[in-house]
Amino acid sequence: MTARRLAPIATALLIASLVGCNPSAAKSDSKPAAPASQPGKESAAPGAPAGGNDLSLAQAIAKLPSGAEDRTGYERDSFHLWVDADKNGCDTRKKVLIAEAVKAPEQGARCALSGGEWLSYYDEVTVTAATKLDIDHVVPLAEAWDSGASKWDADRREQYANDLTADRSLVAVTAKTNRSKADRDPAEWLPPAASAQCTYGADWVGTKLRWKLTADGKERVALEKLAKACSDTVVKYEVAP
Template identity: 50%
Template sequence: MQRGLPALALAALPLLAITPPASADTSAAAVAATPAPVGTAGGAGVRAPLPLFEAIDKLSVEEEHRAGYKRDLYKHWNRGLNAGDGCDTRKEVILAEAGVAPQVAAGCKLTGGSWRSAYDNVVVTDAARLDVDHFVPLAEVYDSERTPWSAARREAYANDQGSPDTLIAVSAASNRSKADKDPAEWLPSDGSYHCTYAATWVGTKLRWDLAVDDAEREALLGLAEDCSTTTVVYEPAP
């Protein structure tokens, strides 16, 4: 994933450091040859780097529970971290992930700029053609809550900018192809991103103490077989 930060972007928070195999795409700031040490830039709560297999083993395996899900249980988008900039969380993520910064007009109207969509390796030059995706989709979060979350925790997840990986700006087409599917049901069309995708999915679930179901776990383990050098660092959500 690209994490280039323009002047208006949020401060970098390297909470999930992922080391891909040598053949994988290494252009993203979330992909690092040497994960951040515990207790440094990521904060005192950052967990030590784990091989992807070990990180998967830390996930609780439970049945999903979709009954009662409604998207509006997860309030988004809120005012974002910079309440005075006129941009909501969605626009702040788009600004943070721009490879070429867009022009920002009143009301946080964006023109110009350039983004690389990690799911399909497509370059997008119109912010209106971007979706900001919840890396673990909201319906999947609901399925995976180990105990029912409060409204405040659900809003915190839906607008999480404490990790650079919970939210990601991608092409609208790739996001709508993914919808609310987990890795047993959908993977990015860009195969070089699969190790990063698996590690970020696992790290996000660990950050938010979310469970996986059997099929999801088996799919992640299958991906890990081809990602022997991939490691995950995560920080539990507040």
């Protein structure tokens, strides 16, 4: 699969990669990811970070600030979705679809997409119509609001909702799995494909660290439980500017 490369936008980068972290099978997930080790180099020992600036999933969870969730005043419209930041006709949704396509779609006028093929890593389903895909905020908008985004201004929330500079914050998945997830955190929902769960945990934690969002008690317990089964999962992130 083609890794996401959004060259026109050059700020912070978030990559969460998976190396044999499946808690129940020997299959790796199929979401675009940077490998934790490269051919010819030794892999990190289980539970250890792959490089000097990398964190194991357990270490990354430990860095999450604690906080109680508060949804007071939340409205989805508080986050301006799917902007066309570079004015090239392709909004955030379409940029993610183009970047994550296994087989590139054709682009027509006003970035209309036709054809193409995608692999939804949440459920390992191949999709051949862009209309059957949702773009999931790995950390849902409501969860972000609960965890600190309520204190942001409108511009900051727009940046979060359209975070193309972090490969792992937004992902194209089947509408079915996205809607089954809704605004639930890992204490309440994990991807149905066991092969996706370690990567999803890394994506979640890396996104929260990137945006300095808090984790509540139940969420942290669920993540720590997941980390025990994902000892080789590596998280890389940079704080959003």
